[in-house]
Amino acid sequence: MNATTPASNEVTLEGVSKAFGPTTVLQDLDLTIGAGELVTVLGPSGCGKTTALRILAGFEKPTDGRVLVGGRELTQVPPNRRGIGMVFQAYSLFPNMTVQDNVEYGLRVRKVDREKRRRTAQDMLEMCGLGEFALRFPAQLSGGQQQRVALARALATQPEVVLLDEPLSALDAIVRVQIREEIRRLQQQLGITTMFVTHDQEEALAIADRVAVLRGGVIEQIDVPRAVYQNPATEFVARFVGSVTELGAAADYQGGRLPVRAPGGDLDTLFIRPEDLTLVPEPDGDCTVVSQIYTGERTTIRASSQERDAEGNPLELITSVSAAEAADLTPGTRVSPYVMSSPALRVTAAERHVAEREAALEAGEGGLRAAGAASVQAGAAR
């Protein structure tokens, strides 16, 4: 069962496509998860995250392409012979069995003798902080405890690969952070190749070795969390991961005070992270602070411009400051934006024109556009 060579549990999706009837959900997807690596798959609802994961698990057959684990092709192998561990979103524990029996299940199927089963399950439960719950039934556990059991159950058979589909989305914020750290710790300790699907960008960045941002069945970017955040490959990634301020800037703008203008025309579009943007109180500033949101360590400041975009809405600027700095930025204060370091992404006017023309050509492909529109909204909501 266990790894023989380090590369034996590398996971690859090779040119995988999936269509349900007329709708294409995944398009020629290539994804490699290195041995012992944790890749989070992040994307808006309906972008195909679950589908990709289920193809890897064997619950869906790809329309095209191959699935390989450790170089062995598994495309046609049924899920119960793949030896891939799985943690679902919720409610996957067998309700008729105790926690102990749930965790032992995979070993029982493998005909491991009773003593060994007991011991492994106990160890697994201890490791997941569940020792005292062994004899309870799932209905007697909290959601967080249930997900821990699901994790223990998936790990009990010592799989080389584990897939998690939004395992924390049904839990409250504090438990979510606790458990994701446990998952990360166990994953690193056991060297398990892991695919972790989520639509929570903070979660995706926090636990990943690499983040794959999926949109409309296509991977927009796959890179280490820092790169995805600081150097997004596309506008979509810039908007979907983290908060961002979008402003127009002249082609020769190189930083410093930025006259507020809506993106468009012959201006470049700057995508600026909150920490790269400084709002300086100035009596003749282009913008007005609209809100302060105190989040503990930092305070989020939102400002809006007098300048309107094409739809007639004010531009929204977002930055985060320390509590001391926030004192000068009370709502109503006139401010001017300064871009202190290079923006996360700069789309030149020429690039944008090319993209707009391509988008117009693709307009027939409704599914992709809908997915894109949904993600723009998701980005704007933050």
Next chain:
Amino acid sequence: MTQAGAAPAPTQSGAEQGGAAASPAQRPSLFSRARWQGVGSALRSPATLSLLPLSLVLLLFFIVPIVGMAIIAFTVTAEDGSTGVGLDNFMALTSGSHSAAIVNSVQVSLVGSTIAAVIGTLTSFCISQIRSEKLDSVVAVFTSVLANDGGAPLAFSFIVTLGNAGVVYGLLNLGDTGFSLYSWQGLVVMYQYFLIPTMIMVTLPTFVGLRKEWREANAALGGSAPTFWHRVGLPIAMPALLGGWILCFGAAFATHASAAVLIGAGGYPLIPLNIGALLGQAGDSQQVAMALGVTMVAIAVITLFAFNRLQRRSARWMH
């Protein structure tokens, strides 16, 4: 909970332990004021109030008739016309047609409900595998209609098809096999027409309710489909299967109209038929009928308890 409220709760017994954890000395005695106040407030609680309609229905349609029946059943009329309490009416059940009726009723119901339980379960299972919500709701409507489709019309349609001059009877030469509709086998077959739908109606939601995640978790853990059914699917469905079986037993046990039409009186004694016949006669036969009725209720209640025990054991995990 009401108990915890009634007892002047000792501080050390926490909320989750409630009054039950209070030491005997601190508990109010049976007749203490605190206890009666507790009963009073319990009676005024919303839970009690919302139980009121059910209690009324139970009282009027269940308790009153049974008590009435029992009173008559235990009433013995002496030669001189005076009445007293005794078991004479029940003694009359120990022999002849009535004892046969009791045995027959139990036999027909047990065999009929068991066959229906098996066939109904398999059918529900297959329907659930198709995973079409539309089919599920169509089946739900049809089975609930068919489940209530006993009675005389059913018997007549049987006589027309499977009776000694029936169409199917003739076509299949059933006479050669020794099959007779007017026997207990005939009853068992006829009962299937409403028992199987009853079973499907009761068990289909359970099969449909088996979560996809359970199947997939089983597969991801290396289990095959039979493993899933053996360890997860059937154990979860078991309470519903047992419930359906007892319901079928009860339905078969209480069936009167279709059996009466098919068998008539006397041909093959069954409890409901004998009660019907007795009620039509003069003398103390009414008291014997009531004794038979009480026996019937007793058997039904015993069966219910037996099944309940099984069900509870199979549903240990439900809370």
